[in-house]
Amino acid sequence: MSDTALATTFRTHLCGSLRDEHVGASVRLGGWVHRARDLGGLVFFDLRDRAGLVQVSVDLSRATPEVAAVASSLGAETVVLVEGTVAQRPEAMRNAELSTGTIEVKATGLRVLGPAETPVIPVARGKGEQLAAEELRLRHRYLDLRRDELQRNLVLRHRLMQTTRGFLTEAGFFEIETPMLTKPTPEGARDYLVPSRVHPGEFYALPQSPQIYKQLLMVAGYDRYFQIARCFRDEDLRADRQPEFTQIDVEASFVSEDDVMRIAEGLTRALWREAGSEVPTTIRRMGYAEALERYGIDRPDLRYGLEIADLSDVFRGSEFVVTKKALDGGGRVRGIRIPGGATLSRKQVDELETVAKGAGALGLLRIKRQNGALDGPAAKFLAEGAGDRLGLSDGDLGLYVAGPDHISSPALDRVRQEVAQRMQLVPSDVNAFVWVTDFPMFERDPATGALAAVHHPFTAPNPSDLDLLESEPWRARAQAYDLVLNGTELGGGSIRINDPRVQSRIFRLLGIDEASAQSRFGFLLEALRAGAPPHGGIAFGFDRIVMMLAGATSLRDVIAFPKTTAARALFEGAPSAVPASDIAELHIRVESEHA
RNA sequence: GGGGCCGUAGCUCAGUUUGGUUAGAGCACUCGACUGUCACUCGAGAGGUCGCGGGUUCGAGCCCCGUCGGCCCCGCCA
DSSP states (O other): OOHHHHOOSSOSSOGGGOOGGGTTOEEEEEEEEEEEEEOSSEEEEEEEETTEEEEEEEETTTSOHHHHHHHTTOOTTOEEEEEEEEEEOOGGGOOTTSTTTTEEEEEEEEEEEEOOOOOSSOSSOOTTOOOOOHHHHHHTHHHHTTSHHHHHHHHHHHHHHHHHHHHHHHTTOEEOOOOSSBOOOSSSSOOOEEEOSSSTTOEEEOOSOSHHHHHHHHHTTOOEEEEEEEEEOOSOOBTTBOSEEEEEEEEEESOOHHHHHHHHHHHHHHHHHHTTOOOOSSOEEEEHHHHHHHHSSSSOOTTSOOOEEEOHHHHTTOOOHHHHHHHHTTOEEEEEEETTGGGSOHHHHHHHHHHHHHTTOSOOEEEEEETTEEESTTGGGSOTTGGGGGOOOTTOEEEEEEEOHHHHHHHHHHHHHHHHHHTTOOOTTOOOEEEEEOOBSEEEOTTTOOEEESSOTTBOBOGGGTTHHHHSGGGOBBSEEEEEETTEEEEEEEEBOOOHHHHHHHHHHTTOOHHHHHHHHHHHHHHHTTTOOOEEEEEEEHHHHHHHHHTOSSGGGSSSSOOOTTSOBTTTTBSOOOOHHHHHHTTOOOOOTTO
């Protein structure tokens, strides 16, 4: 954006974009006083706007009394109008840390446009000075947002948004908005509910995602749709989870999994490029089963090895009680080999065991090879020569979990991640993208034993597994895919069911009877009966992508006005109580928690 | 719903282990000095509900109980 375009009645240029080429020019600038240095007869101050900082100097002996008075009483964060001339700085007075450091503006006019109280949290921070507490940063967000770091993040967010629009528009997608006041959904995350004034006792829900609407748009023939959609989920927060968040929501008709993945890769490539990074030309794919087998998780971090291996055979026949019990019970013994791990102390390995136990494992078996010999509680129970099949080289440590896969996989996943972090095996400059495919259609609710959709109930089964749906539903694979980067899920999607008969079968399997399906998803079933093209799509977690590309550690640093971990907005103080009359009008009653 | 950490001057923190005189420091702020600074420098000064409530004690920033707020994690997030 050129300065000419940003010139206004008040200003001719932006502070941060002045350069040597402007030397001699008369300029008018508006901005915030970043920091002032009053030397007595000479006052310097740094003036800040969205483009950056520029130094302004005021020679009090030559200034008018009015200008001199303002210059010697400048408080931080005051908004001022500066008139002056851009001048080259003397050689020795240049500041290499500023992009405007070779010049300064010699002020002839200086006026306060917006007086400012001393900021309650500092905007200008000294080198090495701590950031104010996050609570205060959120409470006084307009001050925190003035900081260069947050401005950079939000500008990047803007650019990524425009890149998304540009790329998808170019690819033939239409940006179409869907309602924010929608129908509550009984499963999935908890809904944010909005009471209806006109319909006593009835509620809207804020959308958890525009899922059904985008399918309706496909039925309606729009063929390719996208939306940068705000979504809401009333669940507890995390550093990477906000109650209201933004998805890049994409859906297309007459597509296969490959088509959606190709489009998604193109978008990802465009986004990463906009942020100055590259995505490999081909993104590898890995089946869900393989991901769980080798990494213990469906979103593996492939920046490092430490793969999980099945060592059941090595332990089979051993009288070691832990492994024997697991193997006899139909479980397995799986583990990871840590090259050079024999140097880990007893205490360190105990801490890894705590991690494994935290994930549900009963314990963490350890065997190390030192000076050729195997050492560890289970080692002496191994049959002659069996230990060699553990694949441990001298100095290695093997860590094993015995038991059923649903215990050992998550436990080994966490151990693997912990080891990688502690032993600094995670390269900082590698982007390991992977598509995880062939998710199962269903999983069992551990409490009730009932089938639940892994993805969502509109996900299409793999055509070759259609016959398994009723007989062995847990073996049926879905046409679903997740894009994973460095162990983080960037987005996920699926081919949807476009045959109403298949949709009914899935509902039945999920224990949703005809009447309930009709009342909950009737409008979708009806639409599918009206002639639905094969369609599918994907949704990306936009905030999370911005966070990664900005190098931020919290979603709050890439959202202008985020909520706290208790889902409060500290600046405006939401949520808040409302007048009793407003509540009465909505036909609802508030009960005290301790009534 | 559960676990952990944190809350002392406007801001960042020390002081809490072992209760004891008037609660400190740096930055910011106010006043004064200073014409080449860029985290300006120098001198002086002002600034405190130790988150809040209750308890123990002759005495509580410090110990105990409760509560509010923030952050991190588990559960939860089709």
